[in-house]
Amino acid sequence: MIDLRLKGVSKSYGKNTVVKSLDMKIASGELIALLGPSGCGKTTILKIIAGLQQPDEGTVFFGSQVMNSVPAEKREAVMVFQNYLLFPFMTVEENIAFGLKMRRTDKAVIKERVNEILALIRMEGMGRRKPSELSGGQKQRVALARALVLRPQLLLLDEPLSNLDAHLRDEMRELILRVHREFQVTTVFVTHDQEEAVLLADRIALIFEGNLHQFAPVRDFYERPQSERVASFFGNSNFLKGFCSGQAVETELGAFKTPLTGENESGRTVSLMIRPEHIIPGKGEDNSFLCPIRSKIYMGSFIRYRIEVGEGLWDVIDGPEARKGYEEGESAWFTFPPHMIWLV
Amino acid sequence: MNRNTAAWLLTAPALIPVLILFFGGFGLGILQSFSFFPLIGLDTPNFSAYTEVLAEDELLLSLVLTLLVSLSATFLTIALAVTAALALRSAERGRRGILFLFQFPITVPHVIIALGALLLLSQSGFAARLTAFFGIISDSTDFPVLVNDRLGLGIIYVYLWKQIPFIGIIALSVLQSMGNDYEELARSLGAKQSQVLFHVILPLMRPALLPGSVLCFAFTFGSYEVPFLLGRSYPSMLPVLVYRYFTNFNLVQRPLAMALAVLITLFLLVTVILYKKFLGGRNRL
Incomplete structure (x- = not known):
């Protein structure tokens, strides 16, 4: 276990700068996700940490x-x-013994540790199989075991679940969490999947x-979220431009009331954000507006309305417990609870 | 008509002449190796050519020399070709030019390279005269014997010249298709550079290199023109021995040539079968 710090790290390939002055501090034993779309430099960061890129x-x-x-x-730092x-x-x-063999570890120790780790990944009795005889999930577990058997200070996982189908993803996710709990190893993993990051990372x-x-x-x-882009990456969000005026x-x-602004911020231009599931159909005490309903889609466990807010269209998720039965084309009251509003 | 029949019918015009020429010639050769050669009055098949060839004094020495040259040429080819491929892979500037020069020997016939080696490396050759001119050796006769020598160094040199690019290109394409991931992984798992080479890169290249090395060995073992030009007259390599029997003005020697040729073919066949049995399986990943 070790804490990790990146200070002003940059990396370019030719004229293309893939990592720009990155500062990051990761505490010992943390499980961190590097999240972003493909080609954003995540794997390069992982390789810089591993020492495979300078x-x-x-x-x-x-x-x-x-x-x-x-x-x-x-x-x-094993990747x-x-x-x-x-x-x-x-x-x-x-495969699992490879790293130990390279370190010239005693053969008896190698055998013992390989057996331990095979039990951990629940693959006892499969040690003599060739990789071509394994399923995708088993291959991923062996790859993880090959790293863990070295008891590294830092575990670096590059898209650990991306090649697995939904069922195996769940299994592998549980294994990563179990391993992290057991070994308490500082872990950094790369993913482009927001859900994966949310489910795994601290x-x-x-x-x-x-x-x-x-x-x-x-x-x-x-x-x-610190920006509209961050908010949009993490699920659907509604935005409305405005300026601060007292506590609204x-x-x-x-005027949208919100506790996030005060007198000293008056005049500041902001983007008001609220998630579709936080908007309440019906009239409340504060922040209730009459909005035309442009569309209504029945989604099984909820109804999605698209309502007109100023010049834009906002999504509203109406859960089964609060169905109002509004219809497309009519105008209806919607409440935007002050404590659910966020300013970016 | 099913697809298999159609495939056979469509390839028949090309296959039939090849099969007639190969198996026809091969069949006649086998018949002659059993002293069946009616043209000169030998019309009773027997093993006399085989017994005579196997009793030949030169045979054992020829076999040892042939094995020495073939194994050395094959081993050195693989070692140097892999080294060259690793260097070429990491070359950034002028890569295309270097690659062109590297592949160039593939286009030059063996005989031309052998004649070039003779002009370059013999004691009256260019290298000997140049070193004598610069006073490195006192006289061109002091130049080491590199062609028509006892150990077949000149022959090995020519085979290396020709085979290194051939195996090198195979090795390079394997390295390129492999990418850097395995090496990076091995380093991340704690392997030093030399360990990465011997424990990861070479084993990954083995499926491509082993058949290549069998090809090199079989070719070196069975071809005659280079040892004919650059080898000694005694002992000569086995294919030269076959050639000598074959071109002897006395046609009675022809069954000896055929018997020896059949024995060389059988030896190579057994080598390939052994390779398949003991290494071919491990070759499959």
Whole structure:
């Protein structure tokens, strides 16, 4: 277990800068997701941490030690690649033992640790199989075991669930969480799947075009996103431009009360954000507006309305317990609870 | 008509002449190896050519020399071709030019390379005269014997010249298709550079390199023109021995040539079968 710090890390390939002055601090034992769309530089960051790529600028710290000049094989930061990369000419046991063999670990110790880890990934009795005889999920578990058997300071997972089908994803997710609980190893994993990040990580680092946009606990991305882009990446959001005026935001629809603004912020231009599921159909005490309903779609467990708010269209999710039975074309009251409004 | 029949019918015009020429010639050769050669009055098949060839004094020495040359050429080819492929893979500037030069020997016939080696490496050749001119050796006769030598160094040199690019291109394409991921993974798991090479890269290349090495060995073992030009007259490599019997003005020697040719073919066949049995299976990943 070790804490990890990246300070001003940048990396370019030719003229294309893929990581831009990245600062990040990860505490010992944390499980962190590097989240972002494909090509945003996530895997490059992982490889810089692993020592497989050198940053053009910036410093990588493991604890207080500068790691920039420490080669990958001496970092104790083991990376599990997206496409498993099991050595096809080795058995499962040999694959798992590879790192220990390279470190010239005693044969008896290797055997003991390989058996332990096979039990952990629930693959006892499969040690003599070749990778070609394994399913995708089993391959991924072996790849994880091959890293864990080394008891690394830092575990780096590149898209660990992306090649698995839905059922295996659940199994693998549970295994990663179990392993993390058991080994308490500082873990950084890369994903482009927001749901995967939310389900696994303690904190998420959201990256767009090599820039870190927000690094925070999972809940903050949903409830306190730092920008419209971050909010949109984490599910559907409704936005309305306005300016602060006392304890409200003045918009083209009217004043929205919110505890997030005060007298000293009056005049500041903001984007008011509220999630579709937080809007309540019907008239309430504060922030209730009469809005024309443009469409209504029955989705089984909920109804989705699209309502006109100023010049824009907002989504409203109406759960089964609060169905009002509004119809398309009519105007209806909707309430935007002040404590559910967020300003970006 | 099912698809298999159609495929056979469509390929028949190309296959039939090839089969007639190959198996016809091969069949006649086998018949002659059993001393069945009615043209010169040998019309009773027997094993006399085989017993005579196997009793030949030169045979054992020829076999040892042939094995020495073939195994050395094959081993050195693989080692140097892999080294070249690894270097070519990491070359960034002028890669296309280097690749062109590297592949160039593939287009040059063996005989031309052998004659070039003779002009370059013999004691009266260019290298000997050049080193003598610069005073590195006092006289061109002091130049080491590199062609028509006892160990077949000149022959090995020519085969390397020709085979390194051939295997090198195969190795390079394997390396390129493999990418860097396995190496990065191995380093991340704690392998040093040399361990990455011997425990990861070479085993991953093995499925492509082993058949290549069998091809090199079979070719080197069975071809005669290079050892004929660059080898010694005694002992000569086995294919040269066959050629000598075959071109002897006394046609009675012809069954000896055929018997030896059949024995060489059988030896190579057994080598390929052994390779398939012991390495071919492990080759499948």
